[in-house]
Amino acid sequence: MSSNDSEPHDLDAAAEVMRTGGRILIRGSGTGTDWAGRPSTVDTVLHTSGLTGVLAYNPADMTVAVRAGTTLRDLQDQLAEHGQWIATDAARIEAGASVGGLLATADSGPRQHVYGPLRDVVLGVTVVLASGEIAHSGGHVIKNVAGYDLAKLFSGSFGTLGLLAEVVLRTHPRTATSRTLAVPADAAAAYRLAGEVRDKTVEPTALSWSDGRLLVRFEGTEAGVVPQLDRVALPGAELLDGETEKAAWAADAALVRGSAGETVIRVGALPSRFPDLAELVDKLAAEHGARAVFSSWLGVGVHTIVLRGGDAAAHAGVLIGLHNGFAESAITLHRRADGVDGLAPAWGPPPPAVGLLRSVKQAFDPDGRLGPDRFAPWLGEG
Amino acid sequence: MGDALQADLIGALGAASVLSNPTQLRTYECDGLTGYKVTPRLVALPSSAEQVAAAVAACAKHNVPFVARGAGSGLSGGALPVADGVVISLQRLRRILDIDPVNRRAIVEPGVTNLAVSHAAAPHDLYYAPDPSSQQVCTIGGNIAENSGGAHCLKYGFTTHHVYALEVVLADGTRTWLGGPTGEQAGYDLRGAFLGSEGTLGITTKAVIRLLRKPESVRTLLADFPSISAAGSVVTDIIGSGIVPAAIEMMDRLAIEAAEAAVHAGYTLDTPAALLIELDGPEAECQSLFTEVERICREHGTTKIRIAADADERAGMWRGRKAAFAAVGRISPNYFVQDGVVPRTRLAEALDRIAEMGRDAGIRVANVFHAGDGNLHPLVLYSEAAGEHDRAEQLSKQIAELCVEFGGSLSGEHGIGTDKACSMPTMFSGTDLATMATLRSAFDPAGLANPGKVLPTPRLCGEKPGPYQPHPLEAAGVIERL
Numbered sequence: 001m002s003s004n005d006s007e008p009h010d011l012d013a014a015a016e017v018m019r020t021g022g023r024i025l026i027r028g029s030g031t032g033t034d035w036a037g038r039p040s041t042v043d044t045v046l047h048t049s050g051l052t053g054v055l056a057y058n059p060a061d062m063t064v065a066v067r068a069g070t071t072l073r074d075l076q077d078q079l080a081e082h083g084q085w086i087a088t089d090a091a092r093i094e095a096g097a098s099v100g101g102l103l104a105t106a107d108s109g110p111r112q113h114v115y116g117p118l119r120d121v122v123l124g125v126t127v128v129l130a131s132g133e134i135a136h137s138g139g140h141v142i143k144n145v146a147g148y149d150l151a152k153l154f155s156g157s158f159g160t161l162g163l164l165a166e167v168v169l170r171t172h173p174r175t176a177t178s179r180t181l182a183v184p185a186d187a188a189a190a191y192r193l194a195g196e197v198r199d200k201t202v203e204p205t206a207l208s209w210s211d212g213r214l215l216v217r218f219e220g221t222e223a224g225v226v227p228q229l230d231r232v233a234l235p236g237a238e239l240l241d242g243e244t245e246k247a248a249w250a251a252d253a254a255l256v257r258g259s260a261g262e263t264v265i266r267v268g269a270l271p272s273r274f275p276d277l278a279e280l281v282d283k284l285a286a287e288h289g290a291r292a293v294f295s296s297w298l299g300v301g302v303h304t305i306v307l308r309g310g311d312a313a314a315h316a317g318v319l320i321g322l323h324n325g326f327a328e329s330a331i332t333l334h335r336r337a338d339g340v341d342g343l344a345p346a347w348g349p350p351p352p353a354v355g356l357l358r359s360v361k362q363a364f365d366p367d368g369r370l371g372p373d374r375f376a377p378w379l380g381e382g
Numbered sequence: 383m384g385d386a387l388q389a390d391l392i393g394a395l396g397a398a399s400v401l402s403n404p405t406q407l408r409t410y411e412c413d414g415l416t417g418y419k420v421t422p423r424l425v426a427l428p429s430s431a432e433q434v435a436a437a438v439a440a441c442a443k444h445n446v447p448f449v450a451r452g453a454g455s456g457l458s459g460g461a462l463p464v465a466d467g468v469v470i471s472l473q474r475l476r477r478i479l480d481i482d483p484v485n486r487r488a489i490v491e492p493g494v495t496n497l498a499v500s501h502a503a504a505p506h507d508l509y510y511a512p513d514p515s516s517q518q519v520c521t522i523g524g525n526i527a528e529n530s531g532g533a534h535c536l537k538y539g540f541t542t543h544h545v546y547a548l549e550v551v552l553a554d555g556t557r558t559w560l561g562g563p564t565g566e567q568a569g570y571d572l573r574g575a576f577l578g579s580e581g582t583l584g585i586t587t588k589a590v591i592r593l594l595r596k597p598e599s600v601r602t603l604l605a606d607f608p609s610i611s612a613a614g615s616v617v618t619d620i621i622g623s624g625i626v627p628a629a630i631e632m633m634d635r636l637a638i639e640a641a642e643a644a645v646h647a648g649y650t651l652d653t654p655a656a657l658l659i660e661l662d663g664p665e666a667e668c669q670s671l672f673t674e675v676e677r678i679c680r681e682h683g684t685t686k687i688r689i690a691a692d693a694d695e696r697a698g699m700w701r702g703r704k705a706a707f708a709a710v711g712r713i714s715p716n717y718f719v720q721d722g723v724v725p726r727t728r729l730a731e732a733l734d735r736i737a738e739m740g741r742d743a744g745i746r747v748a749n750v751f752h753a754g755d756g757n758l759h760p761l762v763l764y765s766e767a768a769g770e771h772d773r774a775e776q777l778s779k780q781i782a783e784l785c786v787e788f789g790g791s792l793s794g795e796h797g798i799g800t801d802k803a804c805s806m807p808t809m810f811s812g813t814d815l816a817t818m819a820t821l822r823s824a825f826d827p828a829g830l831a832n833p834g835k836v837l838p839t840p841r842l843c844g845e846k847p848g849p850y851q852p853h854p855l856e857a858a859g860v861i862e863r864l
Contacts, residue, residue, distance in 0.1 A: 058725065058727060059622075060618055060621060060622060060726065060727045061725045061726050061727050061756075062621065062726075063725070083624055106566070106567045106571070108565070108566070112565060116539070116543055116565055117565040117566070117567075119571060119574060120539065120542075120543050120565075127817075129817065133813045133816075133817070134813060135811075135813050135814045135816075135817035136810065136811070136814045137810075137814065137817075137818070139723075139789075139790065139791045139809070140725065140789055140790075141723045141724070141725055141726075141755070141756055141789070141790045141791050141794075142536070142723075142726075142755045142756070143531060143535065143540070143723050143752070143755040143756070143757045143791070143794040143795065144723055144790075144791035144793070144794060145528065145529045145531075145540075145578050145791075145793050145794065145795055145796075145797055145798075146791045146792045146793050146798055146802075146806070146809055146810075147798070147806065147809075147810060147814070147815075147818055147836065147837075148575060148578070148579055148818045148821050148822070148836075149529075149542070149574055149575060149577070149578055150575070150817065150818070150821070151574075152542070152571040152573075152574025152575050152577070153570050153571060153572070153574070153575040153821065154570075155567065155570075155571045155574065156567040156568070156569060156570055156571055157570050161570070172626070173624035173625070173626060174624070175624075176624075195484075198486075201595075201598045201664075202664070203595075203597075203598075203663065203664060220663070220664065220667050221667050221670060221671065223666045223667055223669075223670045224663065224664045224666055224667025224668075224670070225667075226666075227664065227665070227666050228664055266566060267566070268562055268563060268564035268565065268566025268567075268568075269563055269564065270485050270487075270563040270564070271484070271485050271564075272482075272484050272485050273563075300564055300565060301485075301563065301564040301566075302564055302565070302566045328562075328563065329562065329563060329564075329566075330562040330563070330564065330566040330567055330568035331568060332566075332567075332568055347568065351559070351562070351568060351569060352558045352559045353558045353559060353560055353572055354569075355556075355558075356552070356558065356560075356572055356824070356825065357569050357570060357572070359824040359825070360570060360572070360575075360821065360824045360825075362824070363820045363821070363823060363824035364820065364824075375569065378569065
């Protein structure tokens with residue numbers, strides 16, 4: 001069944017669509033449409049592509065307010081002119097992901113190591129609810145504890161609570177110097193080396209095991225970065241800077257984004273559980289006849305697992321094995337190979353607070369019109 | 383009826399852990415905001431998460447509101463009791479359950495003090511970053527309820543940035559976990575929604591919090607300036623040059639006078655403004671940026687720079703700053719402290735307006751604040767004995783609302799609580815507040831968790847949201863204000 005496409009250009013028009021659009025799928029740039037549960041048929045696809053542009057930017061206050069359909073890449077370009085950036089480096093940014101889409105999918109990148117997930121640099125939001133009402137939370141200042149933080153609630157909500165229409169973000173100064181040390185390592189070696197880095201007096205901004213290489217990034221002033229590179233002293237490491245560094249992280253981002261035929265799964269597990277995770281995934285992949293490639297942010301314990309080769313059943317088998325083996329972890333299905341959907345649920349065992357998730361969903365979208373089945377079976381649909 | 387609740391609480395906690403003696407109850411009548419006082423019906427002193435859940439379940443069974451309380455050091459009346467309700471003190475849940483240096487996490491109970499976490503982590507060269515001025519006494523549970531900041535949050539963020547997961551007791555007595563093992567989420571960030579909800583969504587019974595490695599190098603200086611605006615320009619230039627200091631604190635002449643009288647930190651008594659600036663990070667980087675900061679201070683006509691030679695001298699500089707609130711007692715019999723935030727670039731303008739408002743009201747205002755993020759802490763000095771209370775309270779409220787007018791916030795870290803609930807409509811629309819109430823009802827449909835805080839209610843603020851006005855029945859003495 002086909003649905004109506006709608007592209008509101010202001011808040012009032014968006015409110016009208018939200019109120020009258022029936023079952024609604026909210027779509028940003030489309031880079032995360034495949035993530036989470038497969039939405040069931042909707043009446044309206046609300047595109048945020050009409051809600052773009054910077055609303056207010058004062059570099060000296062280190063805050064910027066944007067319409068949520070703005071691509072983060074465009075925003076970063078504008079901030080760069082003032083020597084600033086939004087401190088997040090999710091792989092989808094290069095593919096044109098929107099600010100609202102990145103927040104709604106709780107995406108993040110390797111620099112989460114120092115800057116935290118995207119939600120940590122969000123200061124305020126304007127949302128449009130299913131009722132068509134327009135609500136704000138937070139504000140335009142870096143420090144603010146007035147009222148509940150709806151931005152956090154909407155982070156990771158996949159369009160099921162309302163439309164993220166405007167977002168206020170904190171900016172950070174861009175750093176002058178960046179260098180990355182790269183050293184080939186298997187999972188065990190990567191874990192050991194990451195532990196050594198952790199225990200040295202250094203402050204990397206990213207620590208990733210990507211496609212069989214450990215990448216340790218340092219950023220700051222030249223005076224600050226150089227001594228840290230010396231101090232880390234990773235045997236056999238290659239020093240990347242300029243174009244070679246850019247290429248290494250671009251390759252990592254491409255891996256994380258995945259491509260057709262691949263299944264991509266993100267797992268957040270206690271950092272010390274990485275060896276168990278790597279072992280389990282290798283075992284599952286071998287058992288089911290697929291190949292698993294990792295991009296692991298070892299310092300924070302967030303891993304993107306890319307399954308290649310094998311058929312849908314193989315990918316589904318690995319996913320189910322992960323759900324069962326790492327039940328206490330946050331596991332989100334990103335991309336999946338054709339056919340996986342029928343064989344494995346997008347979400348694993350529900351978290352302890354699933355009852356509360358349902359209450360919140362019920363309170364914000366009593367008729368269940370927004371993003372139906374995105375969280376099936378947790379929210380009782382499907 | 384009251385007996386039935388008391389009996390259930392005694393059944394769950396034991397008679398020694400349920401206070402009902404009026405003298406004992408009065409100990410809990412207020413928090414750090416002493417202007418509001420309400421004696422609770424009962425006080426429960428659970429010793430475990432199970433007992434917290436049992437106490438809350440008893441309240442739910444009898445449909446009686448409850449108010450969680452940590453150290454009672456909050457400054458917005460967030461732990462103010464409800465007259466017919468139960469105060470649930472978390473003071474007996476003070477175990478540090480785990481310090482995990484590999485994963486850089488601690489698992490703590492809510493009654494653990496903020497500073498105790500850093501002390502426990504110190505052998506591993508780790509610490510807990512949020513550092514409210516009250517960190518020696520305030521508890522992690524209270525910090526979570528308020529989303530507390532501190533002097534170093536410009537660089538390191540607030541409590542919400544340092545909490546992975548929370549075990550909470552919901553208002554029906556259910557115990558559950560919010561958040562997960564990392565910052566990665568599956569589903570809504572209920573952890574983040576709960577954080578900073580000021581006890582209105584439930585009670586924290588365990589927290590998994592982030593520990594950071596102590597920075598390799600810390601450099602601190604204290605610089606005097608001939609004017610607030612000169613000091614403000616220094617802050618602007620530091621931020622403009624791309625430096626994110628660990629802290630930039632500003633104090634004005636009155637605040638310096640008070641702090642110096644209290645702790646003799648070596649501040650200059652007659653300087654109109656002083657900045658306490660701290661950088662931390664890798665040694666070499668810290669040194670080069672510190673030189674740049676010194677240069678900027680001189681460029682704006684600093685009259686004196688003192689650089690902390692060692693950790694003791696640094697601690698001394700901070701002692702003056704952290705003691706400033708209490709120290710104000712030395713120069714004024716009574717005071718209110720406000721906590722509004724303005725966009726940093728409008729600091730000087732806001733301070734001028736505050737000075738003007740103080741002059742008009744005939745009330746002195748001392749200023750000590752986090753200059754890097756625009757979080758003001760105006761101290762409104764007055765004398766109860768001289769009958770200045772109402773004027774001072776009015777001024778204090780006007781200052782908070784001025785911050786909203788400047789595009790900022792009513793509160794940067796102290797919370798809304800009872801104190802500022804009636805000012806919320808100056809910052810948020812009716813729809814905004816109704817949406818927050820929707821979230822509250824999803825967590826607590828019966829409205830038993832800390833009612834009357836954060837969101838304005840007709841009972842608290844009068845029928846019309848906005849400035850408090852006595853209800854006609856109240857004025858006639860028929861009903862009383864909580």
